[in-house]
Amino acid sequence: MTHFPITVPTALATAFDLDPEADDWGQAARHAVGTANGETYVLSGLWRHVPYRATGPERDRGFVCQLITRHAPDGTTLATAVIADETPGGGAPSAIRRGGEGNLTLLPDGAPVLSSKPGNTYLLTPELDRLQAAWQMDERPGWSDEPQTDDPFAATVAVTPGGRLLCLTSEHRLENWGYPRGNLIAVSEPGAVLAPGRKPELRALATLKTETKRQTENDAIAHVRFGDAPVLGDHRPAPSLADTLYARHGSSRFRRDGSFLHRPVPLADDLYVVPVFGGTYRSGSRGQAFSFALMDDRGTVRGELGGLDLHAHSPYNGAHYRVAADPHRGTAFHLNRYGLYAWTADGTLRALIGTDRAPFKALATLELLTATPTGDLLLFHPKHHLVLRVPVPADLAELPAAVAAVLAGLAKGRNALKKRHAPLAWLWLDTAGAVHHL
Template sequence: MDPFAWSAREAGPGEPYAAFLSVTPSGRLLGVTAEFGLSNWAGARPDIVAVSEPGSRLAPGARTTLWAIASLENRAGRQTDADLRPWVRFRGAPVGRDNRPSPSLTELVSSCATAGAYTYDGCTLGRPAPLGDDLFVVPVFSRIYRSGNRGGAFTFALLDDQGRPAGRLEGLDPYKDSPFTGFCFTVVADPHRGRAFHLNRYGLYAWSSDGRLRTRMSTEDKPFKALTRFALMECTPAGELLLVHREQNLLPRVPVPEDLGDLPSAVEDALRTYGTRRTALKKRSAPVNWHWVDESAQVHRL
């Protein structure tokens, strides 16, 4: 099953606005919008990376205009006027047919692939993350196969707000650091401090805004083994990593130090503290199958 297909299906009938949305420091909306009529895909497919003007706001019944900066693929010959959406624009007109950013993201990442021109054929688009007002991380993943995907190609591309390539997040091995194990596709960023983060079953990774890998914490190392039980959700405006435990339904926060070289110590301390506080909370709240009921309806900080 395509792990990204939910974003199109959840839109339901009508006209979906965006599959993902993030906010830059100046209030620009960064997101992915879906298109109909692409290639031989049925229904809507997440395809366009787009941003709004600074200070944009969402309001009930209103759609802020999004300006396309990248297109995952350009095979849109089947599109009709009914497939165009007026709030997703490129060069002053709705995105559709040949009016779209070019070359496509598929072509851009394929040109850097060492395994051949068709490595990213049928690839999927992850959730973009803002590294600033005009620099974004755009994850692209090769096709999902039922037989297993570890070692499959992926790129955490860096694009500016005009869609121009600005490098990528470096330092990951397609096999040893594969996000396909467990489908760990989330990349988050701290746009206020210019840092990006990724967590999968093999490690927690941190980059500076130039794409240089600053820290790698391997889950093979004893202090970080517990990270395999967590998923990365977001980076808060305060510069904290927000995790969620896959079974225990708890959300610990990890403060990120100014020097990313000190992050391993902060993560180790947070994991140790998590265990102690979880035990105390379990005694107090008596969860049933890790479903938490608290009559006081208070939020317990972990």
């Protein structure tokens, strides 16, 4: 199916007393991952706002939860995992922390992995009915000298075609930051396994920043290693990504406080896209430095996804930082307010679909979720809470025609779904799929 809705279990909406026609709730897809047989796992957020000064019962009506929904190839909801600090009905809070910028991946055995900042990683069953293992990172203040008692793994995880784990991991006491920041690109060796009781070592490939003079032995994370010891202080890959990109572009923004990494994704077993951003300004950041660097599995920057203008194609407006990749076909994709872009593995821009012309203006309102093993791009419609599936042609130059066809069929497909689900205010309720509170 070209379009399918992100559903909410009817029982959950009832428990939260969610009124679809009120204007105090929201829903958004955060990330997704596809399986080889066409199923899709979607990570989404569901919330209700209450006034800032609300007290008593009115304040208690506010909630924030995350949902992981498993969809069949035809879009049917198979199961939903609920992650909430307070389970409706007085149940125990979720064993999963609601971290920042959550992301999904699938291990070679089909088990979903949920990761979030600063270093929380959760291994689930494919049926979403059980949490198999958890590794968590405490946001220990940078001024604290207490020894670490947490057991982190990674802030983001992606899996290469050969089963290696490509990760972004966080460090304490970077520059003047008081809490851990994503700073290291690291990868597992072939054959490494993430499983209950088994956390593989990660080999550090690159570091964004190197100012770690405040770090102590308490800040070492044992499983992220450079050479024969954990990354700590000056013991880390060099030169830094900030210095490498400064040498390539001459922009000091990569070196300054506030630059950051986004989730790296594999283009092959030994080639990765690493999104690097020069930081944001309150007054607007369009035109500021960014790079989609191409890095090999030795940590060397081999090039970049090319053809982008810092101003005309800026991802900063709307915070569109995600790059999606299909390593089985060696293609990479990015979507922001100004266009949809597609590259081959050597960094050559093969398609640039501008959102300033018909019939592609609707792309400016959509968000990129992922590229699937079946050769599709998944996009999210934030107003109608729909996932759009775009089949990617073998020749990326034909991608504009494929996108145009999907956009042309959006209204018809949406109307067909409305007849089947009868949503209110674009809240798509589901009574069929299993619901699990993790």
